[in-house]
Amino acid sequence: MKKLVLALALACSLQLAYAQKPDAEMQKGVDKALAAAQDAKKATKPNTWMNLAKAYMAAYSNPVVNITAGIDKATFAMMNKEKPVSVSTVVLDGQQFEKQEFSRLNVYFNPAGVLAIIEVTHPSVPGDLLGEAAKAYVKAFELGGKDKDIDPKMQEIVNHYYNDAFTAYQLGDLAKASDLFKGAADVSMTPPCSVRNDDACYNTAFTANAVKNYTRAEEYFNKCLANGYTSEGNIYANLSECALAKADTLAAKNYLATGLTAYPDNASILTNLINLYLQTKEDPAKIVELLDEAKKAMPDNPSLFYVEGNIYTGVKDFDKASEAYDKALEIDPNYDMAYYGKANIALKKGEALVDEMNALDVREWKKYDELSAKLTEVYISALEPFEKCYEVSKIPEVKAAAADFLKRLNFQLRSVDPKYQAAYEKWNELVSAQ
Numbered sequence: 001m002k003k004l005v006l007a008l009a010l011a012c013s014l015q016l017a018y019a020q021k022p023d024a025e026m027q028k029g030v031d032k033a034l035a036a037a038q039d040a041k042k043a044t045k046p047n048t049w050m051n052l053a054k055a056y057m058a059a060y061s062n063p064v065v066n067i068t069a070g071i072d073k074a075t076f077a078m079m080n081k082e083k084p085v086s087v088s089t090v091v092l093d094g095q096q097f098e099k100q101e102f103s104r105l106n107v108y109f110n111p112a113g114v115l116a117i118i119e120v121t122h123p124s125v126p127g128d129l130l131g132e133a134a135k136a137y138v139k140a141f142e143l144g145g146k147d148k149d150i151d152p153k154m155q156e157i158v159n160h161y162y163n164d165a166f167t168a169y170q171l172g173d174l175a176k177a178s179d180l181f182k183g184a185a186d187v188s189m190t191p192p193c194s195v196r197n198d199d200a201c202y203n204t205a206f207t208a209n210a211v212k213n214y215t216r217a218e219e220y221f222n223k224c225l226a227n228g229y230t231s232e233g234n235i236y237a238n239l240s241e242c243a244l245a246k247a248d249t250l251a252a253k254n255y256l257a258t259g260l261t262a263y264p265d266n267a268s269i270l271t272n273l274i275n276l277y278l279q280t281k282e283d284p285a286k287i288v289e290l291l292d293e294a295k296k297a298m299p300d301n302p303s304l305f306y307v308e309g310n311i312y313t314g315v316k317d318f319d320k321a322s323e324a325y326d327k328a329l330e331i332d333p334n335y336d337m338a339y340y341g342k343a344n345i346a347l348k349k350g351e352a353l354v355d356e357m358n359a360l361d362v363r364e365w366k367k368y369d370e371l372s373a374k375l376t377e378v379y380i381s382a383l384e385p386f387e388k389c390y391e392v393s394k395i396p397e398v399k400a401a402a403a404d405f406l407k408r409l410n411f412q413l414r415s416v417d418p419k420y421q422a423a424y425e426k427w428n429e430l431v432s433a434q
Contacts, residue, residue, distance in 0.1 A: 020066075026059040026124040037136070046145035053136035053153065060129040060160070063104040063120045073113050092117075092170055117167055130157050130164075134187045147192045154193035158184045162200055169207065178207035178216065185220065198229040209242060218242040233263025237272050244276070252276055257290055264294030270307045278314050287311055302328035302335045309341045316352075318345050336393035339385040340402065346382035347405075350375055376416060379409050383423075400434055407431050 033048075033055035042048045066079055084100040090108070091097070097108040097116065104124075108117035123129065134157050141150050165180030184200035187193060205220035221239045224230070231238075236259025243251035253276065259269040277287045288308055295304050309324035322345060328338035353375045360368050383406065390402040410424035 021062055021124075023062075023124040026062050030055045030059055030125050044143065046140040046143045049136045049140035049143065050145060050149070053133040053140065056125075056129045056133035056136065057153075057157075059125040060123070060133070062124040063122070064118055067107075067115075067118060069115050069118060071115050073109060073115075076107065076115055092172070117170055119167055119171060128183070130161050130187075131183055133157055134190065138190060138192075141192050151192045151194050154187060154190070155195055158188045158193065158195070158197055158200070161187065162197065165200070165203065165207075169203075174207045175211045175213075178204055178211060178213065181207060182216070182220070185223070189223075196227060198224065198227055201227065202229065202231065202235075205238065209238065209245075212245070214242045214245045218246075230263070233259050233266035234268050235259075236263070237266070237268035240269075240272050240276070249276070249280060260290055260294055261297075264291075264298050264301065264304060270303075274307065274311055274314065277311070300331055302331040302338060305331070306335070306337050306341055309338070313341065313345060313348060316348065318349065321345055334392040336389050336395065336398050339389035339392070340398065343382045343385035343389065343402075343405065346378050346385075350378045350382075353378065376413065379412055382409055400431075403427055403431050403434070 030052075033052040036042045036048050037052050039048075067076065071079070080102070082102050084102055086101045088099050088101075089096060090099045092108070095110065097110060100107050100109070101121075104120065104122045106119040106121055107115055108119070110116045134154060137145075137150050137153050137157075141147070161180050161184035165177045165184060168174075168177035168180055181200050181204040184197055185204050188195060188197035188200060201220055201224050205217045205224065208214075208220065209217035218239060221235050221242065224235050225239075229235070236255050239255040240252040240259075243249075243255060252272075256269055256273040256276065259266065260273060263269060273287055273290070288311065291304050291308050291311075295301070298304065305324045305328035309321045309328070312318070312321035312324060322342060325338045325341040325345075328335050328341075332338075353371050357368055357371045357375070360371075386402045386406050386409070390399050390406065393399045393402065404427075407424060407427035407430075410420045410427060413420035414424050
């Protein structure tokens with residue numbers, strides 16, 4: 001899985017009954033609550049820590065109090081009396097926004113004039129206010145605070161962390177996004193919070209991996225596994241990539257072998273496993289042994305034989321590759337990728353012949369003609385499996401690829417027989433219409 005999980009990135013704003021207050025007043029409130037928490041007598045009372053948490057949350061929310069995503073420009077202007085310092089147009093992930101900058105925050109309106117992103121640039125009180133609030137709530141809980149009072153507040157902190165992380169991600173700051181997703185994940189796994197946010201845990205690792213923080217990425221992908229969150233097996237592929245980035249080939253193999261046993265049909269695991277064995281130039285029989293284990297669990301799964309065919313194609317053992325693709329077609333005669341694999345064998349043979357022809361001396365024209373005749377036979381042999389692939393496939397991308405190869409092959413063969421010229425015109429018209 002190569003994308004961020006955004007399903008829980010919902011608007012979550014702390015609605016308070018007061019207007020935005022001066023930063024000095026918010027700092028004063030935090031300082032007063034902190035002083036109480038440091039008092040030996042008051043520090044033993046749950047309410048002291050509850051009040052400290054509330055002070056942190058009030059300071060956190062102060063820059064954006066009563067401002068929520070989804071309002072239009074006119075409503076925003078009524079709620080926020082300050083005039084923007086500057087207005088500009090920015091493009092984020094291919095979409096255009098109007099960016100308005102203020103003393104405490106930046107806001108981004110989409111082309112429809114709706115507030116889409118709120119970015120706090122100058123918090124009322126410095127520091128990780130959400131994290132400090134979570135610590136205070138945990139302390140209140142440890143001193144006997146009621147679960148029913150603290151759990152919802154912890155979940156609220158998780159949601160704020162998550163949405164701030166999503167904002168950072170939208171703005172392209174993946175390192176900050178990873179820190180904030182980590183905050184959401186950690187708080188969600190801290191009692192008395194009763195709802196674990198597995199998406200935050202995954203996103204922590206995903207964004208960490210993107211900024212090459214492989215230690216954190218591996219840690220949180222493993223937390224996902226510990227929590228039973230495998231993303232249908234994709235976590236194992238993610239972990240293998242982290243291990244390879246740290247030059248730990250053995251760990252990468254172990255992650256993929258474990259993942260393949262549990263998820264023998266996962267494309268990312270299979271692809272990474274093939275690439276790893278090809279990269280390390282190890283005996284392909286080793287990966288075939290792993291596939292054999294998967295076949296025991298899923299004997300009627302043609303994709304496992306397709307993968308085996310790809311392995312042998314990669315090491316140019318075309319006979320074994322063809323046998324594997326044929327076995328896949330015995331299981332499912334309409335398995336498009338097996339036909340694609342058989343055609344690909346012909347293409348690989350063709351590439352080898354072209355390389356051999358190009359290496360010949362100009363005087364070796366007889367040898368050149370012999371190889372050219374073989375190349376023609378190879379190209380012809382690729383036509384039927386590509387045609388069958390196009391016929392049975394229900395995947396637009398696969399059909400398009402097969403059609404493109406048929407166009408190019410028939411173009412190469414057009415001087416051999418008029419039927420190939422006619423076929424070229426057919427496939428060229430079809431490809432052009434796509």
